[in-house]
Amino acid sequence: MILLSIARVLKFALQDFGRNFWVSLVTVTILVLSLFSVNFLVVVDYISQQAIKSVEEKIDLSLYLNADAAEEDISALKRELESVAGVVEVSYVSKAQALESFQSKNRDNQSLQEALREVGKNPLNPSLVVQAKELADYETVINSLDKLSKHTVIESKNFDDHRNLLQSMNTITARTRQIMLLVSFIFIAVTVLVVFNAVRIAIYTHRKEIGVMKLVGASNWFIRAPFLAEAILYSFLGVIAVIAIFYPFIHLLQPYLGSFLNTASVDLVGYFNGHFIIIFGVEFLGASLINIIASSIAVGKYVKV
């Protein structure tokens, strides 16, 4: 009996959708725009994460030590650095390791190699390389490192470039998120209004049936349910459409992102595939919830028992 009622409710919902096809189409289109903007927010979030990761890999806060620094002084400094909040690892790079790394990085630069040979000895100093837990921690770590003046073994430190880069990255990421959130909220608000209007029109189109249903004793649930089902139908079609549109979009975006971030680890399609159920499932549930609220308001206002 319940299944039969559900089947009839779905039938009436589909009738509503069909009878007001153009209104339904506009409603689904607006919903698709909203979902597209939400997905774009997910992309922005993913890109920021990847960019941050890529920067984190490249940033190393180095403290250059005196060439004749005693081992116990270096160890004491290393221990102190490790105790700074936000620091995950402090590694010691000896003079020889620094030279090896420098030579390998500048293998193709003949003039530098020539200069090194002319100097005749290793001109590089040993250093301590500090890695912070997260990008946000670097600021705190840099501030803490700036206060390490009592250690005479430190010859130099320069974090200004990192500080600027980190600040601008954080600013851009936060600003982009804010803009996309605002855009998403605008679209969601528009969606609520459009769904409300679509259901209102569906109620108007169905007013005779509703009148007869009330007259012959259809339950309130049965009268109202098709409009709620229609709201869920809008969400379902909206999510299907956004999947169909969004995948080609991220396929197109993918190669540009890889070269823009200068890293091969960006796999936007893989990310969406890996989180398919969560991303689109949550979007379907969220859209259904919003549409059901809009639909309920319209039904409550226009379908009097």
Added chain:
Amino acid sequence: MITFENVTKFYPPNTNALDNFSLEIKPGEFLSVVGQSGTGKTTMVKLLIGEEKATKGKILVGDWDITNVRPREIPYLRRQIGVIFQDFKLLPAKTLFENVAFAMQVCGHIPSKINLVVPQVLKLVGLEKKIWRYPNEVSGGEQQRAVIARALVHHPKILLADEPTGNLDSINAADIINLLEKINKFGTTVILVTHNKEIVNSLRRRVVTIDAGRVISDQKIGKYIL
């Protein structure tokens, strides 16, 4: 069966559609409620089907106090009271069969029962040969018969006919009244709300006359006195 006890229905700003209205209707009765327009007849109908609530007083249907019926109880009330209106309220895009079947579908009946009951009630009202016609393909009288069939599918104890002959010529009107009498003979209480003098006088049944929201006359075998 139905009791109105000192019922008042007030509409702002200053209209008492029913004013201390009292009426008792016994099971199986055929009752005509007459009165001029705006005297409270339709308000009485609306109160009976839960479309409006009384401002004061008490309304009983059987043992059920429907004075302050809750919204979720209204559908069950309406399944016990079949209602017929002057403007038919048939769905134009559905055949007569589908119109009657619709009343059962929306109340959750299974298809096999619908396929059994709908032809029976359509036969009862004399439409067995026109069940697949659309409302605009049959006469006004036949449309009203289909509406009566629709009202009967739930086997209501009460049939409430609000001006059922208002849009019909005298021959079709007489047919509808005959049909209502036939239904009444099966034990259904029939309340005929009308201001058709000829019909009321020809019925020779109980007549309640309303004026200004009050019962001014209640005759066992009555006549149209206005």
